[in-house]
Amino acid sequence: MNKTIKVRIAPSPTGDPHVGTAYVALFNLAFARRHGGKFILRIEDTDRARSTVDSEKMIYDSLRWLNLQWDEGPDIGGPNGPYRQSERSELYRKHAEQLMASGAAYRCFCTPARLDELRKKLQASGASQRHYDGLCRNLSESEARAKSEGGAASVVRLKVPSEGETGYTDFVRGDVSFQNTLLDDQVLLKSDGFPTYHLANVVDDHLMGVTHVMRAEEWISSTPKHLLLYSAFGWEPPRFAHLPLLRNSDKSKISKRKNPTSLKWYEEQGYLPEALLNFLALMGFSMPDGVDIFGFDKLVEHFDFSRINTTGPVFDLEKLNWLNGEYIRKLKADELVNRLSAHMGRFGGKVDLLSALSPATRATVSGLFAPRIARLAEFPEMAAFIFTDALTYDHSLLVPKKCSRELIAAGLREAEKVFESPDALADHKRAEDRLREIAGAVGLKAGDFFMALRVAVTGRTASPPLLDTMAVLGAEKTRNRIAAAVQALGRA
RNA sequence: GCCCCCAUCGUCUAGUGGCCUAGGAUGCAAGAUUCUCAGUCUUGAGACCGGGGUUCAAAUCCCCGUGGGGGUACCA
Numbered sequence: 001m002n003k004t005i006k007v008r009i010a011p012s013p014t015g016d017p018h019v020g021t022a023y024v025a026l027f028n029l030a031f032a033r034r035h036g037g038k039f040i041l042r043i044e045d046t047d048r049a050r051s052t053v054d055s056e057k058m059i060y061d062s063l064r065w066l067n068l069q070w071d072e073g074p075d076i077g078g079p080n081g082p083y084r085q086s087e088r089s090e091l092y093r094k095h096a097e098q099l100m101a102s103g104a105a106y107r108c109f110c111t112p113a114r115l116d117e118l119r120k121k122l123q124a125s126g127a128s129q130r131h132y133d134g135l136c137r138n139l140s141e142s143e144a145r146a147k148s149e150g151g152a153a154s155v156v157r158l159k160v161p162s163e164g165e166t167g168y169t170d171f172v173r174g175d176v177s178f179q180n181t182l183l184d185d186q187v188l189l190k191s192d193g194f195p196t197y198h199l200a201n202v203v204d205d206h207l208m209g210v211t212h213v214m215r216a217e218e219w220i221s222s223t224p225k226h227l228l229l230y231s232a233f234g235w236e237p238p239r240f241a242h243l244p245l246l247r248n249s250d251k252s253k254i255s256k257r258k259n260p261t262s263l264k265w266y267e268e269q270g271y272l273p274e275a276l277l278n279f280l281a282l283m284g285f286s287m288p289d290g291v292d293i294f295g296f297d298k299l300v301e302h303f304d305f306s307r308i309n310t311t312g313p314v315f316d317l318e319k320l321n322w323l324n325g326e327y328i329r330k331l332k333a334d335e336l337v338n339r340l341s342a343h344m345g346r347f348g349g350k351v352d353l354l355s356a357l358s359p360a361t362r363a364t365v366s367g368l369f370a371p372r373i374a375r376l377a378e379f380p381e382m383a384a385f386i387f388t389d390a391l392t393y394d395h396s397l398l399v400p401k402k403c404s405r406e407l408i409a410a411g412l413r414e415a416e417k418v419f420e421s422p423d424a425l426a427d428h429k430r431a432e433d434r435l436r437e438i439a440g441a442v443g444l445k446a447g448d449f450f451m452a453l454r455v456a457v458t459g460r461t462a463s464p465p466l467l468d469t470m471a472v473l474g475a476e477k478t479r480n481r482i483a484a485a486v487q488a489l490g491r492a
Numbered sequence: 493g494c495c496c497c498c499a500u501c502g503u504c505u506a507g508u509g510g511c512c513u514a515g516g517a518u519g520c521a522a523g524a525u526u527c528u529c530a531g532u533c534u535u536g537a538g539a540c541c542g543g544g545g546u547u548c549a550a551a552u553c554c555c556c557g558u559g560g561g562g563g564u565a566c567c568a
């Protein structure tokens with residue numbers, strides 16, 4: 001009789017929603033789905049100074065944006081709530097008392113100053129032993145009561161065995177063990193009555209029925225503390241798996257100084273959620289067949305701890321950009337329009353430029369730019385010339401290198417005539433042929449002439465194919481722009 | 493300082509003792525396509541941290557170095 005698998009992520013609502021949270025959530029969710037288990041979202045807001053409701057809301061928003069849906073959480077409830085630690089204080093206090101009653105924990109009255117001193121002394125000596133000397137361990141009940149009643153501040157500490165070792169088998173790393181003598185008597189309850197991470201975490205995971213704890217590598221050295229706590233309570237601990245830590249290019253733990261870490265940023269830049277998820281999956285995980293592009297369902301299908309790496313992957317935006325471009329190019333025409341429209345409506349100028357166009361033209365324009373952008377946010381800037389009526393020309397661009405201004409002007413004037421007919425662009429090939437004829441007649445190389453036309457029509461030297469672009473604008477606008485360019489040349 | 497984790501192309505990785513002359517992807521370079529840019533296609537350069545073992549055989553197992561990272565809080 002197997003217990004239902006239950007996993008969780010437990011972000012702290014401090015600051016922007018972190019890409020590392022999404023990373024860990026992704027693998028937790030994949031594992032849960034793989035085994036028909038449940039995925040819990042728990043908010044760890046025991047740090048009262050830094051936690052904010054705004055930050056909590058952004059966590060929901062970002063995870064939803066990524067479609068990392070949880071089965072239980074503060075916002076949707078569940079059988080083992082509340083799922084916000086600030087609402088569970090009483091629970092932690094009771095459990096700490098239970099530990100004191102059983103003799104597994106004790107009240108400690110040592111001041112931060114004394115602790116500091118102990119730490120410094122030990123560091124200086126270079127010895128390998130625990131920092132806290134356990135002074136208050138031996139306080140009698142009456143002594144402790146006297147101090148308490150005298151108004152002395154206290155914390156609750158766990159009695160960590162002074163011999164033996166605590167170990168476990170990590171699903172991704174194998175056996176890991178620590179000497180108990182090196183582990184400090186952990187603070188369980190702070191002097192403000194709030195639990196530390198360790199206590200809250202263990203109590204919650206147990207009470208919520210968490211069977212597998214999948215978290216980042218930075219928690220490895222906390223694991224023995226947690227194991228000791230489970231044992232102090234007489235509880236069966238969950239199984240642990242420590243995921244590699246995302247890194248900056250200098251291999252240090254990913255940080256916002258050196259990398260964009262806010263999920264909001266990725267959304268604003270126009271990374272597709274499915275592309276970001278795919279990229280995150282690539283960080284430390286690989287498919288049996290080696291493919292790089294795969295969706296969440298494929299990750300679920302092939303998820304296995306043996307396919308997770310132990311080495312911390314460097315977070316490389318270049319590869320994300322490539323991957324995102326691949327996803328953009330794979331989008332169906334109407335879906336691409338939807339994504340671009342939604343993105344423009346939400347970010348940047350908050351104006352959906354595409355809405356000014358006919359449905360058919362929207363699809364055409366989107367399709368023209370899809371292979372040219374890596375992020376949705378690049379579109380409004382790159383396609384701006386489509387939507388504006390006032391282009392400004394740079395003469396040096398209008399006249400390609402080694403071309404004479406006169407010839408260009410003459411060519412443009414001829415081209416202008418071509419677009420006097422409303423259906424001049426009905427047939428791209430015919431229109432292109434006519435322009436080539438003009439180039440030849442005026443004495444310009446076709447390439448140079450097309451470049452001049454491109455600048456005249458778009459104001460820039462890089463654009464989608466000229467005739468496609470002109471067709472989107474229509475004959476009239478095309479002609480007007482060419483005329484404007486001729487004028488601009490005249491003024492030069 | 494002490495404890496723990498880790499180590500294959502610049503980067504993400506495949507590799508679980510012989511299929512390895514180390515594979516793929518990205519990035520880079522070159523070429524093709526071409527009205528520019530992008531895309532697409534083709535080609536190229538590019539790695540087993542070092543030293544000892546074990547073995548007929550080691551990128552793969554063991555040990556020692558070295559390097560990197562994380563932890564060492566009344567943060568999480």
